[in-house]
Amino acid sequence: MRRRNFLKSHQANVYKRSRFENPYFSGEKQTSWTRYLIIPGIFFILTLIAWGLIALPMMRIKSIETVGLVTIQPSAVEQTVKDLISKPVFYFFPGDHHWFLQTQKIANQLKEIYQLNEVDVQQVGRRLLITISERITRAIWVSNDRYFFLDENGTIVRELSPEERLEAEEQINTQTQPSNYLQSPIFAIWDTSNSQTQAETSTTTPNPSLENEGGRISTLLLSTIDNFDLLLRSSTIQPISYLIEKPNEIWVTAKTTLGVDIYINGAGDAQEQFDYLQLVLSDYRNQIQDLEYIDLRFGNRIYIR
Known part of the structure; x- marks a missing residue:
């Protein structure tokens, strides 16, 4: 009766298995430090784009026009509006920017300052159109x-x-x-x-x-x-x-x-x-x-x- 060589059989099985194993994947994975910069990088790029859009002159109000005034000079109202939109929104953002322009707040403040009947503030491109109905005579x-x-x-x-x-x-x-x-x-x-x-x-x-x-x-x-x-x-x-x-x-x-x-x-x-x-x-x-x-x-x- 022949004696089996268990060691030889074991070595053959180990050898066959090793042929189909990649030592790169069987070992501990190496994590690159650059992957941790992806999210901050994307956020930084988006921030630059947003800030660029905020800083663009074409996104700011260029002119103010008032219609409907009878007694009050339009220039006085327009100067008041310029003073209002020159103030920053949320302590940081420009008040004359298209994104942060508060038309209803401007209308309410004009109505209070000049005691007007009606005030309608509309943004038309880079122009601010203010339609006013006076109360005074x-x-x-x-x-x-x-x-x-x-x-x-x-x-x-x-x-x-x-x-x-x-x-x-x-x-x-x-x-x-x-x-x-x-x-x-x-x-x-x-x-x-x-x-x-x-x-x-x-x-x-x-x-x-x-x-x-x-x-x-x-x-x-x-x-x-x-x-x-x-x-x-x-x-x-x-x-x-x-x-x-x-x-x-x-x-x-x-x-x-x-x-x-x-x-x-x-x-x-x-x-x-x-x-x-x-x-x-x-x-x-x-x-x-x-x-x-x-x-x-x-x-x-x-x-x-």
């Missing part, structure tokens, strides 16, 4: 050496800023055309009784009102003065100011460049009173400087002194 209420804008209902909207007041005073005193802050000729209604108002010192206080029964001067009075003022400006007569004794008074004294006081009825027809004034001026062409007043408050009964 050409009328300015003066009482206790304070100047206030009135709305069409005769309610105080806000106090004039120092710059607006200087320009309003220049218009009143010299009859010059508006320039920097006011784009429409204003007319001032002076309360000779200097009644107190409920306005606070802030120029952005909403809806302060005059201390009278209706919380405002008469809407009819305001409309009459407005129309009479426009008629005067359409002629050779330049209005200076309008005086009333108290907020709910309807008798108005118009001060003009004629140098003679003109009394008008704030509840009357502006066109009719202006027509009577033209008749008086025609009859007293060479004596106007000698007159003290022209009273137009009682229709066709005109009193002259």
